[in-house]
Amino acid sequence: MNCAIHPKRKLPRAIVISCILVTVVYTLANVAFFTTISPSVMLATPAVAVLFAETFYGPMAWIIPFFVAMSTFGAVNGILFTSSRLFLAGEREGQMPQFLTMVQIERETPVPAVIFVSFLSLLFLAASNIYALISYVSIVNWLAIGLAVFVLVYLRWKRPGMPRPIKVSLIWPIIYLLCTIYIIILPLYQKPGKTGVGLLLMLTALPVYWIFISWRSKPSWLTRLSASLTRLTQKTLFVC
Incomplete structure (x- = not known):
């Protein structure tokens, strides 16, 4: 569809x-x-x-892990391209470094963001095991989802006159938000160490945002470095 x-x-x-x-x-x-x-x-x-x-299933038992692997590959593929598009949307709001938000000239795909997200994923996989990564990422993922749903409820309360092309009853985001709060609190209670690591990983975005976006009086060498990195990305990946 x-x-x-x-x-x-x-x-x-x-x-x-x-x-x-x-x-x-x-x-x-x-x-x-x-x-x-x-x-x-x-x-x-x-x-x-x-x-x-x-x-x-006997001799056909391989079919389950095979289809699980295929499903996982499809999910990772979708998440990779979706998260890469978030870089582009963030740059339009002035929240991301420019060299990560450009698109390929012919295909209009966010190649730098895809490469960057893929590199980070491989780095995390090399530095930790998959079960720890699930614990790290789940709290960050649900926290981001919870905040997004909270903003929806907040805007319905503070700005009821905003245009809403797709309308749903307010009860559904409230129920979803309550479930999300439970999912966030439970790992904080059961696995505070791993959950804390996940929150710390999320907070690493703050110095990046401060250096590349919020810090207006950057030293000249840092400004030249950022501009050089942007030009190098444009030349090597044919992006703009």
Whole structure:
């Protein structure tokens, strides 16, 4: 469903259909797990779906980890390009360094941002294990989502007359916000160390913002370095 055409009609429809479909699939998967694997065994295994496949699929057990890997690859691909576009949107608001926000001349894709996000992802993977990264990123991700939903509720309260092309009842963002608060508080209580590391990683954006954006009286060498980096990015990646 191409939501770029008639988004006011197609976007709500796509959201409703996708939410219902994902809920049904996840519910059926959990019903299959709980009706075939005992709770004690389920708690003892780190990968319930793999155990389920090994128990019932025999030689075809590889199909579960294969499709999980394909699903993960698709999700990472989507997140990579979505987060890269955030750099472009941030620059338009004057919140990002210029050399990270340019787009490729012919394809109009944010190549510098994609490369930068990919580099950071590989760096984090090399510096830590995947389970720790999940703990680090989850708190940051849900905190960002919670703040975005809070702003929606705030604007509905402070600026009720703002144009709203797609309208929903205010009860839904409030419920979502309450669930998000619970998801944020729970890891803070259970894993304060890993959660704190995730928050510290998020706060590393503050010195970057201060150096490249907020600091108006930069020394001349830093200004020249930023301009040189921007020109080098333009020449090597054909971006503007």
